[in-house]
Amino acid sequence: MPAPKRVVIADDRITADAAYRLACEGTAMLWRGDFQNARQLLQALARRADRKPGKAATTPVESFNFHRQAQSQRARTLAMLLMPFNADHTIPLRRAPDVTAACTEAYGVAGEPYVATLRELLGLIGAHEWRKTGVEIAALGDKIHPHYGVFAPVRGEYVALVADMALPATNLAFDIGTGTGVLAALLARRGVKRVVATDQDARALACATENVNRLGLAAQIEIIEADLFPPGRAPLIVCNPPWIPARPSSPIEYAVYDPDSKMLRGFLQGLAQHLEPGGEGWLILSDLAEHLGLRPRADLLAWIEACGLTVLGRKDVRPIHPRASDASDALHAARAAEVTSLWRLGAR
Structure with a gap:
């Protein structure tokens, strides 16, 4: 400002x-x-x-x-x-x-x-x-301590989706845009032997590193600075990109607002070449943008098709955050209809 x-x-x-x-x-x-x-x-x-x-x-x-x-x-x-x-x-x-x-x-x-x-x-x-007290993550059975400027994982439904989905492999996973490191930690706790977590924000990298060390998972999780993908391929690649294609008004809003769906499209465009044969990409995405008229479902499906990907399955969950039931909220109609999905994607 x-x-x-x-x-x-x-x-x-x-x-x-x-x-x-x-x-x-x-x-x-x-x-x-x-x-x-x-x-x-x-x-x-x-x-x-x-x-x-x-x-x-x-x-x-x-x-x-x-x-x-x-x-x-x-x-x-x-x-x-x-x-x-x-x-x-x-x-x-x-x-x-x-x-x-x-x-x-x-x-x-x-x-x-x-x-x-x-x-x-x-x-x-x-x-x-x-940061001092931490945020209790039920699926993790532990706390995550968010830093200033790093989006806190207060919407637990997307974490639960990752916790409940069957793992395609346990030898390696990539966590793209790790933020606090919560999904990388969850994958490690679920038995993935090596997780490579990426982010390009300095605060997020420091936050994820601190959380990984605090949870005793440093031997399993490598935090690296990268724009989306690390080098190589993995049998599981997870990404929870910002879900609203609009311009953020502050740095922390980049966790919610993704101008022109840049990160979402970047993930889809690079996924096939970073997946091992038979691997899965897990895209965790709210459909709030669809209910707001900002991004039709047809666009998402067309991008998936154009990037040489196929939908292997999808699991949905309704948000449980307070705004979903707040009738006084200006966007109540869209929030009440919102669904968060884990899209299982494979390379064709």
């Missing part, structure tokens, strides 16, 4: 209405008051932003586009409340918490004073807590 063009000093005396007007105008407020009062002000700004009526949509695509526009505008508005930081990541405000560990994990060494949005800071704190 670019730096604001105009910044004013604000403290406990500013009203929520005045702050909201400034934020909507694009004027940022550098906070000099009590930290906890700043948190309350941010909540007040969020309530005002959420009261803004949304545009009426006539198609699922319009609903999605209007939803994304509203999200983007809300994010810009709430980003107008700035916090000052010292060079050691401490916050020079009354009642400010100790956030040095959270900021160090996300930013590294600062070396000089800086400012960041309060909204982002709260995200850093949340990410730090998740």
Whole structure:
């Protein structure tokens, strides 16, 4: 996000209405008051932003586009409340918490004073807590500890699909776009003797490495930096690409948004040449894009055909995340119909 063009000093005396007007105008407020009062002000700004009526949509695509526009505008508005930081990541405000560990994990060494949005800071704190406590993965029988900027495996249905599918072989598997390393760890725990997990994001590589070591699986899993496939062939190649073909608005959204289905198509295009004879490629993909009108099922099937692949089978599961049953969600109709599938693909 670019730096604001105009910044004013604000403290406990500013009203929520005045702050909201400034934020909507694009004027940022550098906070000099009590930290906890700043948190309350941010909540007040969020309530005002959420009261803004949304545009009426006539198609699922319009609903999605209007939803994304509203999200983007809300994010810009709430980003107008700035916090000052010292060079050691401490916050020079009354009642400010100790956030040095959270900021160090996300930013590294600062070396000089800086400012960041309060909204982002709260995200850093949340990410730090998740990293400390971990996310319980039932299929793994253990926890995965996501790092800041790496998508947390909170949607357990896709992990369960991989846990329940019969393995075509146990000598080798590739995990493409490993993220936290959860699927690589699951395959290793299921008895795959060697798993090569790839990613091209530095945070994901560090996160996966830490999780693999924490789980005691370093002897079975190799984490390497690669754009999709590692060298060679494998009898099992697993990929859980982003499922919505749209432009992400922040780095972490690359785990959800895949412009022009680039990663999905790249996986399909390279799969046949990296599969051993008789091997299987497991594509784990939500059909939410289909219900939003962003990518027809016919396109996916045509890409599979064009890449010299055949569908060996498919297993479906309905999502269990809260949004699937939240009727107030702008995309409720699509989310309620969503199905996540594990496509078993083979080379023709």
